[in-house]
Amino acid sequence: MFENMTTADRIAAAKTKTARVIDHLLYLLELHENNAIILYSPTLSSQIPTSYAANAFNVFQRALHQFEIVRLCALWDRAEEDKENIPTIVELINDPKVIDALAEETRSHWTDAGGTILNDPSDDPQLFAAAEDAFRRSNEQFGQKQAMKARSDLTEAICVVRYILKSESLTAIMNIRDKHLAHSLSRTRREKTGPITRMQYGDEREMLSASLKIAENLYCWVNGTSFSFANSREIDRKNAEALWHHCTFGIDT
Numbered sequence: 001m002f003e004n005m006t007t008a009d010r011i012a013a014a015k016t017k018t019a020r021v022i023d024h025l026l027y028l029l030e031l032h033e034n035n036a037i038i039l040y041s042p043t044l045s046s047q048i049p050t051s052y053a054a055n056a057f058n059v060f061q062r063a064l065h066q067f068e069i070v071r072l073c074a075l076w077d078r079a080e081e082d083k084e085n086i087p088t089i090v091e092l093i094n095d096p097k098v099i100d101a102l103a104e105e106t107r108s109h110w111t112d113a114g115g116t117i118l119n120d121p122s123d124d125p126q127l128f129a130a131a132e133d134a135f136r137r138s139n140e141q142f143g144q145k146q147a148m149k150a151r152s153d154l155t156e157a158i159c160v161v162r163y164i165l166k167s168e169s170l171t172a173i174m175n176i177r178d179k180h181l182a183h184s185l186s187r188t189r190r191e192k193t194g195p196i197t198r199m200q201y202g203d204e205r206e207m208l209s210a211s212l213k214i215a216e217n218l219y220c221w222v223n224g225t226s227f228s229f230a231n232s233r234e235i236d237r238k239n240a241e242a243l244w245h246h247c248t249f250g251i252d253t
Contacts, residue, residue: 001079007097011222014092018215018222020084024075025215026232031068032208033236037244039065040201044244049253066181069204073177075211076170086211089218090161099154102221103147109224110143150221157217164210172199173207 002010037043039061048057079087093099164170171190176199179185190196212229219227 001081002092002095005092007095007101010092010095010098011101014089014098014222017084017089017092018218021075021086021089021215022219022227024071024084025212025229028068028071028075028208029212029229029233030236030239031064031071032205033233033240034244035064035068036237037240044247044249047249047251049251051251051253053249053251069173069177070181072204072208072211073174073182076165076174076207086161086214086218087165089222090158093154093218093222094158099151102154103150105224106150106221107143107147110146111140153217154221157214160210160214164207168197169203170207172197173203175199 002013005013045057045061048054075085076087077083077085079085079091081088093102175188175190175196178190179188188196216227216229219225
């Protein structure tokens with residue numbers, strides 16, 4: 001669908017969408033860490049006795065869990081020009097010229113960086129020149145290695161995304177979203193082609209984990225900057241614990 005775009009335009013679009021996917025995942029992580037307590041731990045549910053209030057609590061649990069599923073599925077919808085999701089990024093970069101250009105960006109970042117590593121440069125011009133030359137050659141070698149890694153990692157990311165798009169796990173999650181959350185259907189298009197494996201609690205957690213790794217990989221080589229969700233996830237977890245671990249219910253049975 002992006003065949004008529006220039007390589008430069010495809011890269012520019014991929015950079016923008018990858019940055020937006022990172023933002024979407026940061027919000028999804030916030031949801032996930034809250035659900036880790038609300039749905040997957042007894043922190044709140046153990047305080048709710050058999051009562052009318054339990055019905056309202058069940059609605060609360062389901063609503064947050066379902067919204068996490070909806071936001072996760074949005075990251076794996078089919079590729080389209082206006083969508084900010086992982087398959088769209090993959091379609092944008094899935095071209096030898098695009099991958100070559102991104103690898104060249106990575107290489108040139110190091111080989112054209114300039115600068116010096118010498119804190120106390122020699123007064124001897126020959127020694128200084130030799131040190132500068134060694135530093136330049138070291139950067140060139142490292143740049144070449146990083147360019148090779150960019151090609152390898154981007155190619156791997158494309159393959160992994162292709163595999164996930166065909167997986168039973170993602171199909172089950174997407175089917176739940178389409179059938180019960182985004183629409184009210186008696187049968188989805190997927191179900192018309194054959195039986196669909198039922199989604200299990202926890203499937204969304206594994207899919208989120210895979211999505212985080214893919215997004216980190218793409219951001220590193222498409223946007224040229226390393227990124228880790230680990231720190232954000234830790235902050236989200238502490239924020240969720242600060243609220244829900246200090247939330248108590250006084251409900252009459």
